[in-house]
Amino acid sequence: MTERLEDIANKMVAEGKGILAADESTGTIKKRFDTISLTSTEESRRDYREMLFRADAMKDYISGVILFDETLRQAARDGTPFSKIIQDAGAVPGIKVDQGAKDMALSPGEKVTEGLTGLRGRLKEYYELGARFAKWRAVITIDGPLPSWNCVKANAHALARYAALCQENGILPIVEPEVLMDGERAKHDIDRCYEVTEWTLKTVFTELYDANVMLEGMILKPNMIVPGDHSGQKASVEEVAEKTLRCLKSCVPPAVPGIAFLSGGQSDEQATAHLSAMNAMGQLPWKLTYSYGRALQTAALNAWGGKMENEAAGQRAFNHRARMNSLAATGRWSETEEKKAA
């Protein structure tokens, strides 16, 4: 029997659990492996993902894993499909279905995410392979007068068309409109991030409504409200938490069961501290949790270093980060917890 989208959503934002974004495309995982001087091959990518998916954290703190096409089709060294390892840990396997943010025609410096052509057929195949949710990431760049309405509107429209196709095929859509905080062009202050994120989210929810997307059967994956990396501005944890919540409350209907943040280039500890502060601020209309890539993986990648003999060390680092974020998802993380465990 097909699972209800609402049930998949509630499982993915279950108390104290969050999502592991392990959907790096071949180009991105190569960049990550370059930092530990490891050659990216099908085998090294498999070994790295196996180290993560067999860690204890999977059972306790991870509700879903976003995979790249290659990984959903891959098996562990003993032949067990990764999708089965994830399911056996009690988590939901998911799949990144966008085909990347590409230069937008006649909109210099902006990107539009592609991948709608043939998506219905791909979703049907991914369902057969075990995926029960999908992810599509739109990228919005702030730079002087950018983003343009053309960029915000086109990306929001594509997200809505993707989400509708997912729901038609029994797959829960994670809708990810990312207003970038990293990169050399990110010189904007926190209030500009607020303004652009608000504009983007309001446009996305209008497009989702027009596309008949059922809000109860989706998860939003937004950025937090933070200053750009190259702004020279520092915001306190309280300011980030307060502005992010204010922005989300003005844009995200309570029918949405959960919001799972991206980390976007924040340090591991910042991403955890911000999430915890928001959850400690009292009753919210939706669950607030993590769908981190870098902020869940960087410490594990470094501890593993591409060596079989470091597998346990990599898993310890991943277990620790996942536990800290689980505490944050219920507003109970503290620096004392962080240091105690380290």
Ligand code: 5MM
């Ligand atoms: C894990 O990184 C994801 C895939 O990136 P590419 O498509 O560029 O290979 C990315 O979509 C990720 O799911 C989100 O951006 C969140 O990751 P962070 O690292 O920002 O938490």
